[in-house]
Amino acid sequence: ALTHIVTDITVNVVPNNYSKVLNGIVNIARGNHEHAEIGIVNFNRRNHKGFQLSSLNIVGGNVKGAQVAFINSCFDSLKGMQVGLINISKVNKGVQVGVINYSDTATEHTSIAFISIFRRGSYQAMEFLLTEMFPINVSVKTGLLAHNTLNFSSDPNFKTI
Helix, strand or coil, rough: CCEEEEECCEEEEEEEEEEEEEEEEEECCCCCCEEEEEEEEECCCCCEEEEEEEEEEECCEEEEEEEECCCCEEEEEEEEEEEEEEEEEEEECCCEEEEEEEEECCCCCEEEEEEEEECCCEEEEEEEEECCCHEEEEEEECCCCCCEEEEEEEECCCCCC
């Protein structure tokens, strides 16, 4: 493992198949990494197995474990959990909790967010309703059938939707 200290900034750069904890401002795994990564930016070129905690997590391959950051990105299969403001995965086989969740393919997963976007394997619908209680209702449903419904009502006095 190479550790560079430049004016009190720690940058960890490790080779492929490295399996020790990385704790620095910037952690870069040139290949697979198995263990915890704690820093401001964590970058894995291939697969990560373990835990990542930072403001930005980027994994070029699969993730097995947990990513916790403002922005989490997994360019292949997620088998674990992403918790952050923005969560991105190609194939989600785990749990995403955030404000915006994006997955290219939805399989065997749970997505809890204000906005969940799936390109394939998801439910998308827009409903317009007229009722006695609310003259006009518009619902936008994305993600899973049981989750993620946004409801907009035409009655401003009804605040307990």
